[in-house]
Amino acid sequence: MSLDVPARLTVTTRLAVAADRAAIAHLLETAGNFNEEEAGVGLELVDIFHGDGPTSGPEGDYPTLVAEIDGQIVGYATIGKTPFTHGTWHLYFIASDVTRRRAGIGRTLCLEIKKFAQQRDGQRLVLETSGRELYGGTRAFYHATGFTEEARIADYYSPGDPVVYFVWRW
Amino acid sequence: MSLDVPARLTVTTRLAVAADRAAIAHLLETAGNFNEEEAGVGLELVDIFHGDGPTSGPEGDYPTLVAEIDGQIVGYATIGKTPFTHGTWHLYFIASDVTRRRAGIGRTLCLEIKKFAQQRDGQRLVLETSGRELYGGTRAFYHATGFTEEARIADYYSPGDPVVYFVWRW
Numbered sequence: 001m002s003l004d005v006p007a008r009l010t011v012t013t014r015l016a017v018a019a020d021r022a023a024i025a026h027l028l029e030t031a032g033n034f035n036e037e038e039a040g041v042g043l044e045l046v047d048i049f050h051g052d053g054p055t056s057g058p059e060g061d062y063p064t065l066v067a068e069i070d071g072q073i074v075g076y077a078t079i080g081k082t083p084f085t086h087g088t089w090h091l092y093f094i095a096s097d098v099t100r101r102r103a104g105i106g107r108t109l110c111l112e113i114k115k116f117a118q119q120r121d122g123q124r125l126v127l128e129t130s131g132r133e134l135y136g137g138t139r140a141f142y143h144a145t146g147f148t149e150e151a152r153i154a155d156y157y158s159p160g161d162p163v164v165y166f167v168w169r170w
Numbered sequence: 171m172s173l174d175v176p177a178r179l180t181v182t183t184r185l186a187v188a189a190d191r192a193a194i195a196h197l198l199e200t201a202g203n204f205n206e207e208e209a210g211v212g213l214e215l216v217d218i219f220h221g222d223g224p225t226s227g228p229e230g231d232y233p234t235l236v237a238e239i240d241g242q243i244v245g246y247a248t249i250g251k252t253p254f255t256h257g258t259w260h261l262y263f264i265a266s267d268v269t270r271r272r273a274g275i276g277r278t279l280c281l282e283i284k285k286f287a288q289q290r291d292g293q294r295l296v297l298e299t300s301g302r303e304l305y306g307g308t309r310a311f312y313h314a315t316g317f318t319e320e321a322r323i324a325d326y327y328s329p330g331d332p333v334v335y336f337v338w339r340w
Binding site: 083085086152153156158169 | 208255294296321322327
């Protein structure tokens with residue numbers, strides 16, 4: 001008897017380096033849930049992380065991690081300490097290779113983000129996403145990872161498109 | 171019969187100019203509801219507005235208005251189109267002269283902000299503030315101006331200190 005489940009590949013994570021930029025841009029472009037403006041801002045944050053300003057680097061405003069399978073970049077996330085808060089972090093962007101669904105990339109990234117934030121006194125991770133039908137899979141993923149939907153504002157992104165705030169507390 | 175109500179002084183508004191920086195810094199420092207980090211970020215946004223980059227100026231990311239009485243700066247606000255949205259604007263900072271409470275400074279600024287956003291297809295104004303007791307007066311002001319409390323996330327600023335999202339829709 002054989003089950004139609006692919007062998008589990010090992011997903012590893014590390015801090016992004018400048019040479020990862022093209023792979024990250026590709027992830028943003030092909031993820032299917034970022035428009036051009038969003039993908040552009042996603043890449044801007046990565047560039048700030050890679051810069052040499054006071055807000056750059058892993059202790060700066062936008063720590064960025066990549067996930068790899070067999071040395072190939074299959075996902076990335078940009079997070080940051082939420083300004084004006086104590087212990088709150090934001091997950092600003094997360095994307096994974098659409099050809100590798102169910103490989104555990106998003107989950108591995110989230111667990112690593114939690115660890116990263118915890119090491120810096122982080123106690124909760126907040127993210128904003130759309131309440132539209134199109135993002136149902138995304139929201140299900142956050143729920144499964146440990147996030148709870150805690151707030152909504154109607155017509156936020158546009159009429160009929162609410163923002164949903166998810167929080168993962170530990 | 172005389173009522174103990176001061177004569178209503180005329181509050182006017184205009185876009186901020188670089189020479190207003192010290193007056194705005196003073197408002198942030200004396201408002202009583204911004205800590206050092208918050209006041210610093212408030213001033214950073216004003217500096218971006220006054221800069222000459224692609225995100226500067228009234229059509230940039232942080233349009234900034236000042237309120238005056240008799241040519242003296244008595245209030246200011248920094249707003250901006252909310253990224254990734256259609257028609258949503260944010261009120262990032264607003265402060266008024268603590269020695270001129272009830273002069274209508276905050277209300278006049280909010281009405282002008284609404285007009286400014288409306289002229290740029292804005293349909294709603296969102297702001298984030300603290301749910302702590304200390305900010306009860308601030309929240310009452312937003313309610314009186316037309317905002318509605320639409321969402322909350324517990325322990326956001328710190329344990330016991332929730333963020334409250336107010337929205338003014340028109």
